[in-house]
Structures are given as C-alpha cells and as structure tokens.
Amino acid sequence: MDIFTLQELKDLSSDQFDDINELVENLVHKKILSRIERGKYCRLNFRDEKVIGTRLVEDGAVAYWSALNLHGLIEQFPNTIFIQTTKVKPQKVVFGVNYQFVKITRSKRTGIIKEGYGNHSYAITDVEKTIVDCFDLPQYSGGYAELIRAFNSETFSAEKMIEYSKAVNNLAAIKRMGYLAGLLDKKDLKPFIRFAKNQLTQTYNTLNPLGSEEGKYYAEWKLKLNISETEIIDIINKQY
Numbered sequence: 001m002d003i004f005t006l007q008e009l010k011d012l013s014s015d016q017f018d019d020i021n022e023l024v025e026n027l028v029h030k031k032i033l034s035r036i037e038r039g040k041y042c043r044l045n046f047r048d049e050k051v052i053g054t055r056l057v058e059d060g061a062v063a064y065w066s067a068l069n070l071h072g073l074i075e076q077f078p079n080t081i082f083i084q085t086t087k088v089k090p091q092k093v094v095f096g097v098n099y100q101f102v103k104i105t106r107s108k109r110t111g112i113i114k115e116g117y118g119n120h121s122y123a124i125t126d127v128e129k130t131i132v133d134c135f136d137l138p139q140y141s142g143g144y145a146e147l148i149r150a151f152n153s154e155t156f157s158a159e160k161m162i163e164y165s166k167a168v169n170n171l172a173a174i175k176r177m178g179y180l181a182g183l184l185d186k187k188d189l190k191p192f193i194r195f196a197k198n199q200l201t202q203t204y205n206t207l208n209p210l211g212s213e214e215g216k217y218y219a220e221w222k223l224k225l226n227i228s229e230t231e232i233i234d235i236i237n238k239q240y
Helices: 006-013 020-029 049-055 064-070 127-136 144-153 158-168 171-183 187-197 229-237
Strands: 003-005 033-037 040-043 080-085 092-094 097-103 112-115 122-125 216-218 223-225
Touching: 003 006, 003 049, 006 020, 006 040, 020 033, 033 092, 049 080, 049 097, 049 122, 064 080, 064 122, 064 127, 064 144, 122 127, 127 144, 127 158, 127 171, 144 171, 144 229, 158 171, 158 187, 171 187, 171 223, 171 229
Parallel strands: 080 097
Antiparallel strands: 003 040, 033 040, 092 097, 112 122, 216 223
C-alpha cells in the first residue's frame, strides 16, 4: 500500500506485531515511510495530493476549483486543494500542499464518483455536481468569470443538474444557473431552465454574489444584473 492508516495496517497484520506503532515510527525515522498526520502514513515518495487530500478526512472528496480543473472545465490550477466533507477540519499543509476543507451538510453530499484505481483512487464530485457546488459557494470556484466560462464550456445532464440543485437547495444559485443557461443558449439544459423558473419567488438576488449591489433589475429571473449581458459574452470569449 502506498497510503494507509495505522488501523488499516493493524487489520491487515492480524495483530502479529507486538507494537506496530513503534514499528511504523521506526520506518518513518529510517525514511522508508512518511507521516501525513497522526495515524496516517504513506510511502516516502508518494505525493499524490488528490489521494492524500481525500484521506485526510473521513468522507473527503475533491471539489470546487480543484474539481473544475481536474474535469478540464478551467485551465487555471489552484494553489490550494479543495476538499468537500461533512466533517469540520481546519486548513492544513501536508508536504508543502495546502488543503482547504469545506464543510457541507450531509444532504448536499451527492454526485461523488471515484477516479484512479486501488490504493490510488480518490473521490471527486462529478461534472454536474462540481458546477452546482461552485454556484452554491462561488468563493471556492476560482472567480466568477472563470465559473461562467466553465459553465459555458461543457455539455451537462439536465437531470443531474436538477437532482443536485434539489440536494444543495440554494435558490439564488439555481436562478443564476437558469439565467445563464438561457442567455448562453444551452440547449442541453432546457429541462433545467424550466425547473429553475418553477422555483422563482419574488426575492431578487445579484447575478454575481461576489460583486457589487449595483445593477439592472431583471424581472424574468428575479435577478439584479451586476454583470451585464455584454460583459458575460466578453467573459466567455476571452482567451488565455
């Protein structure tokens, strides 16, 4: 195994060692193993940050900006690995890599797939869940312009978008995605647009929750357009 917990090693060894803790610490001292954190170890040269990140917390999954990049939706690579979890865990640096843990409620934990194989596998939110999560918590998406470009660049399953939107239960995020899907003429998301319109209330929200409060009111979607349609088109046409 390239990465393991002390308990996993104990289970595999069937208690044939008197003090497995001392044995493992000795291997760390001899630079055969590396300690990730208390009770978690890996081979000396194992540094897959995706696998390590998801093993740092019980139900961790690569998500948000990190998942956008891994799914090929954006080119920018974050300096931080974002891990979604239902547990509380403070930000942590392991082997020079910064990990940020984003706590969600258990009802939001859906749309998770496995990538990799065997001991090198890791959990990650699928493409649709990654998009919904980023609109839910855009501060972890790498910037709203990047998120709009990512939303425009991919074809999505409307059924999954609806399912995950119901689980996340963020009406403002649903409205923003519905409006953008219509503006960008995303034919794959027509059922989602109908779903989003059925959720509308009389409350207005800004299109960009990270932007200013100034903007034109757009009654059809109950949004305040603090990013104009012209600016949105400019964003998706901008090349890096």
